[in-house]
Amino acid sequence: MPAQIVQTNPKPFAKVAIDPVTLDIIENALRNARVEMDATLVRTAMSPGIREQGDAFPLIADHTGKMIVGQFGSFIGGFLANYDGTLEEGDMIFLSDPYSVDGAISHSNDWLVLLPVFKDGRLIAYTSMFGHQSDIGGKVVGSMPINAHSIYEEGVRIPPVKIWRKGEYNADLMKLVMHQTRKPDWCAADLNALIASCRVAARRVIEMAERFGDDVYVSATQELLARNHRAMKTLLGQAVSEEPVSFEDYICDDGMGFGPYRIRCTMWREGETVVLDFDGTDPQSAASINFYLNENMFKMFFGIYMIMVFDPQILFNDGFYDLIDVRIPEGSLLKPRFPAALSGRTHALGRIFDILGGLLGQKTPEFLNAAGFSSSPHLFYAGNDTRPGKGQAWFQLFQIGFGGIPGRPLGDGPDGHSLWPGFTNVPNEFLERYFPMMIERYSTEPDSGGAGLHRGGNGIHMTYRFLSAGTIAIHDDRWFVPPWGVNGGDPGKRARKILEKADGTTQIVGNKVEDLAVEAGDQLHFITWGGGGWGDPLERDPALVGKEIVQGLVTPQGARAYGVVADARGEVDEAATQALRADMRAQRGGALPVFNTGPGLDALRAACQAETGLPAPIPPVWPQAEAAE
Amino acid sequence: MGYRLGVDVGGTFTDLLLFDTDSGAFWRHKTPSTPHDSSEGILNGVTAICAKAGIAAGAIDYFLHGTTVATNAVLEGKGARVGLVTTEGYRDIMQIARSYVPGGLAGWIIWPKPQPLAALEDTVTVKGRMDAQGQEVRPLDEADVRAQLAVLKAQGVEAVTVSLINAYANGAHEARIGAIAAEELPGVPVSLSHEVLPEMQEYERTLTTVANASVRPVVGKYVSNLRNRLAAEGMTGKLSLLRSDGGLMSAQKAEEHPVSILMSGPAGGVTGAIWVGRNAGIRNILTLDVGGTSTDVALIENLEPRRQRTTEVGHLSVRASALDVKTVGAGGGSIAYVPALTRALRVGPQSAGAVPGPVAYGKGGTAPTVTDANVVLGYLPENLLGGTFQLDREGAKAAVQTIADALGIGLMEAARGIIDIVNENMFGALRMISVQQGYDPRDFALMGFGGAGPLHVNAVARLMGSWPAVSPVSPGVLCALGDATTRMRTETARSWSRLARETAPEDLLAVLDEMAAHVRAELLADGVPESEIATSFEVDVRYAGQAFEVPLSITAQILADDGIAGVLARFDEEHKRLFTFNMDTPHEIVNLRAVALGRALDLPAAELEQGNGDPSAAKVRDHVLWMDGAEQAAVIYDRARLKAGDVIPGPAIVCEMDSTTLIETGCVATVDKVGNILINLA
16 A cells, blocks of 8 residues: 555645756755755764765655655655555654665665655655664674574664654654664664754755745756756667677675675667666575665666766756666565565675676777776674773774775776765774774785776775774675776786784685684784776886886786886886787787676686685575575 | 055955055055966065055065965975875875765766875885874884885985874874984975874874975975065065964964965955954855855854864865865856756856956957856946956857857846856855854855955845845955954864763863963964963864764863863754754763964954935946846946945946946945945845
8 A cells, every 4th residue: 555645735736837047056956955964964973884984875856756866766656655654744754674665775774764845734855865874783793694594683674664753753663773773872873863964955945945936846856857857868879779788797605605696787778768687697695695676776876877977967866767677587686585684785786886887888898997896895893892991891893995996988996995975984093092903004905906008996905903802794795706807907806804813823714704703913904806907908108007116006016917027116127018018919819808807707716715715605506495584 | 553465366366455554544456466476466566555555665564465375286286295104004095095086976987086195106104103092002113214214315305294193192203203304304394293283083184294294395485485575675574374264374384384374365355354344343244255266155153254174175175274165166257058968057167267268358268157147147347447358248148149049048048047057056155154054144144255256246145145245345355355454373283082071171271271372382482472362272072973073162261160061061052053953972072272363453444435325426327237037227336436325226236446246126235334335135
């Protein structure tokens, strides 16, 4: 049964003509309101995940629930279709269950608030925001157990409920929810921040409607959607061929020893409509790497990529949705059946962007980017502080890592940066002040960016020295299947994790592990992967390669990938370089491939233990039975 | 008393304002800037303005100067080559920065890779480590330090900065490296992060220290050159520069700490607005400084400008106090265009700049700009006063017509559309500093200045509900006026980073007192008499775990009377105003600052002759302009001939040497006793 919207004023909005200037002014004002949502959130949130790393996403929608500004697309249509209840003035919806909103949020850590905005008794807009909570209870600290077999192990699940009902706060509900988390203070602050942001945007919408008139405001939102529809229609017709193109990439493993998991997407155009079909994607995992991909969210990702790649002037909204048809097989990694575990979805979520890039650029390699830092690797560290004077105080850290931006048509990929919008790293002095750790190294990993005319960005080599015994968990990927290069560029180097014990011995650690005990004095080397290279590395200026040796970004050995012979001081041997390049050109023969994905799965598997220090993942098998309840 | 000379060097013009502190009379002058050596333009101006006032240059007691020399050094990468010494394991600190990529989802595709301010090849690391409590974990390896400094020496660095992890908690290692550097690289200036910015957060502290070192030689050279040339003209007055936070600092101090003058330019307008506001009896002001390529806005509450702890220069965010000035890429030169795919009307941020400039300037510009739209609509009359500058209205019309055609609307509608869009962009920036900070813009007046501010101030005031819209006296040289009328200021900051409940008020007071003594000593050294120095404190507080601190001004008296609880109560009140809620979480006291101020000058403006309310004596001619969808009859006035109390009904235009004020239909302007034009709804 769909939601019942209660309006005390039944008068429908009248469609009125909007002059182009008013339209642009309203669009501008909506954009400003969105910026205000972000600013409000960051200033008042408390968990490092949101306040330092900006892991939260705002949305302003029209009165029917279509997104006018935001970046993850609107889930509101789907929500309204499934919500069995009323929606009226003074209500605010709160939820965290991905299965309740068709995956609009993709794991239970993301708490979402939705505020229907009423003006004079009529529903005129929605504002919404979701953000990642650092802990929502469940079997592990941080609530993202890679080894979960169902969503029941991943902490509190909140179906759509009213946190405010007709202006009245549901305190008991919130007591119940906050009782489930290890960090109620962070959760309370972050939820307050989400609510404050939605209220700010709601106020702005009402002010706009007061300024221009309700009918003008609503008509303008419809025209903004229509304008985007027109622009995208033109763009799709120009950029997407009727002939199908496919691209596939992998999640290295599921943390249980199985992998890799394939994600495959095929794109073609039928008349005005672009079809994006994930047929050929592997079935869902028995562990938590599943990513419940909402079709509308994927339409938005697709649209944003189109726009960024081809015409950054367009502002995106939901207007073009009916031009895209997304098909995701039921029971696949991207549309797992309830109650599949979802908390480790970040790898597939990230990989989707590499796949989009690979799809869109195939017919127009000049617009193609290499594979990049398409994930949010993270570290959990928790325990009771055993240092003198700390009174065994509980601590828990959730930290997102960064890596190499891919080589791009524009140039080199930045080293050690974030592909995610708005994310920043946490100052190491902050970590050292508030957690029992010292950060012994925070640098880029030389040679990890794929060689190319435009080098892939280097990953980060971060060394944590733990000062208290505790447990850690690691979630990372791209340790087995390398990030690919394009247009002749090499793949980037893969991720690695090394635990250096206090006694000096070292051990290679997996890239998806839970509950690993560490002792005071242990050091963890958390090395992320580099971005793929773009273009022929033999075309790169040898002097630039020499300079990057001096800068410590490339080693003399790594310079060989560019066909450059240089010493540790970056002095390039011109003659030897020419000879090496000639030799390499002769050996490669023929045209360079558009994609360089490395030696292929079989070869990677055969060399896995020797190259990574870890056993190769076992090809996944899918039991006939449904996942255990 | 005597004469104070304010000098503001902009990209195109050098503005001067000479102030007679006894009578309140002032003289202003505009002369072309001389980018190859700014002092040339300044001297031209000094000669001219002294001639106007009939005084000798030697009669000027204070030479007060706002300059973008430091800003440009950063933006154009013309700073010194800086070598950076940092902790082992952190060589890439400037390369990685905060890992932040602007531009939203997929923004990385089009984001250019920035070059760090200290090049990686000029960055070395040394062994030795402090922990977060300031305890030494590993001693400094001095042989290693010397070896690494030798690397920097071989690289040919012009300045050395030392920024070590946790140096904010204990600067001993930095100090030792500084001493060794003095031996190993004699004559090369050395900056230490714990001295420049003793605060937590290694990237921001390092960047600030590097930025400081980078611009130091440039600023030093600039100041000594200027000082010598002024001395040669017989000027012996005191030379001070305007800080980003709106205070003045001695030129010597600016040479040591140029990171404090990075936003000297925009600060001048805000301090000028404060002087105007004080004389006009307006205490709450939003400023709208419209230039050729961008617009700066700021908020002044009760004649105090809002400050912030960071200075944004290009893509760099440096930790140094600055006025909270927001900049949008919307100015007279902003280009209007209609993208083919969306057919939306966009204005800026691309700008025609000074060259080729707007079409109407006839210097080869072809793209329609905001100025062209103003010309087409008749808001900028073709014949400006003086008649030396003829505007090409037909050219402007042809350019704006291309926009009209792309949108399928009329010429005038398109021109007004361009104005409406650019006004809206200014409105957006003003909202960021007012509504978003919890202020109601209806409690503020809006003051427009800079070349084009008075053209837009009326329309933007209407959007904001901020009345009156003010066109101040001398809107074109308000920055120079601000330079001339503000006071000396200095501050020092320190990390505290303790929970409030673990902080004893007497400990806090002891540290604040020590800091106060430090800043007083600085002003004393700059020649401010002890009796004229006032000190105040700021404490940054947040709920433990938040990223955003709320700065609170407190006095020793408040601390003595109400203790820490008094500070926290003020925090809760401010947090609620900003964010609508409070929490039960413990409070954390994050940073402390002590500020010392020189005496506030009582510099009254000269009063105008009182008129009878009828401005017709100042009428230049009748005029026609386009407003509210139709051609309308208007009148052009000469500002120099207006008298106090004159009442001007809109639509009307008031011209002066370097600016034009537009009074819109439905509004009425009055001239106050010192010559400000105050526009209100009729």
